[in-house]
Amino acid sequence: MRLAALLLTASAGAAQAASLTWSFSSDIQTLDPHSSRISFTNAVLGNVYEPLVRMNERLEIEPALAQSWERPTPTTWRFRLRPGVAFHGGETLGADDVVFSFDRVNSPGGNRGALAAVKAMRATDPLTVEIETERPFPILLNALLQFPIVDRGWALANGAEGASNLTAQKENHASRNANGTGPFRIVSRESDGPTVMAANPAWWDTPRHNLDRVTYLPIRNPATRTASLLSGSTDATVELPLQDVDRVRADPRLQVTQGPELRTI
Structure with missing residues (x-):
């Protein structure tokens, strides 16, 4: 059964703010985008790493790192990468990075998850990736939403050719450092x-x-999160405790936003 779980977010409404401090109840599990299985961690890392396609505000799939794609056969998809995309370290995105990311997510500790139906990925030229599935897989684009791309050269240079293994408690350089293509880069992590x-x-x-x-x-x-918001120590918090909603709404500096989450229970 599909249920809409209510998400309550409180935030200061200053439109000109150039910085934001926000809180939630748990820490980010890892910075390695190929080992996390936690939705919250993946959502945060979605600002740092990007997939080939993304979902817009209307829940429609649109181009991201891939600017176009075609499906020449029922089990073959061909993606043309966006030229000139740079990783945070300055390196340029190429097809080899996509293929490497697929190999990495399939390594021990990797969260292959939605890509289980993918048989192989090949770089057919510097900006073209061909994906072969085990069988006709019409929802491949949805699966690729959960496939962030890492910089091959950076990972190899730092001994992070495989995904960190959270189950075995084995970290690597990518566990605490990041090099994506997204709108934000990691400055520090504690x-x-x-x-x-x-x-x-x-x-x-x-x-x-x-x-x-x-x-x-x-x-x-939860009480500390609310107190931090009301004192101005933080600008926003997610999953505001229900007992604090009226108190936060009464503060003219703050606004409470409520909406459904995309979650299947």
């Missing part, structure tokens, strides 16, 4: 402490925000 991101000035797309810096704080105690 376990159970602040994670700081800065806007990526070289992002290939047009930003739809006015932020140059974002700080995430894990605050496990």
Whole structure:
């Protein structure tokens, strides 16, 4: 049964703010996009790493790192990458990075998940990737929403050719460092402490925000999260406790946003 879980978010409404500090109840599990199985972590890393396709506000799939695609046979898909996309480290995205990311997500500890139906990925030229599925798989585009692309050269140079293994508690360089193509880059990361991101000035797309810096704080105690918001120590929090909604709504500096989550229970 599909249920709409209510998400309550409270935030300060300053439109000109160039920085944002926000809180939630848990820490980011890892910075490795190929080992996380936690929705919250994946959502945060979605600002740092990007897939070939993405979902827009109307829940429609649209081009991201791939600017176009075709399906020449029932089991073959061909993706043309967007030229000139740069990773945060300055390297240019290529088809080899996509193929490497597929190999990496299939390594021990990797979250292959939705890509289980993919038989192979091949780079047919520097900007073209061909994906072969085990059988006709019409929902491949949906599966690719959960396939972030990493920089092959960066991963190899730092001993992170395989995904970190959270089950075996084996980390690598990508567990605490990041190099994606997304609208934000990681500035610093502290376990159970602040994670700081800065806007990526070289992002290939047009930003739809006015932020140059974002700080995430894990605050496990609900009352402490609310107190931090009301005191101005944080600008926003997610999953505001129901008992605090009226008190937060009464503060003219803050606004409460409520909406359904995309979740199947």
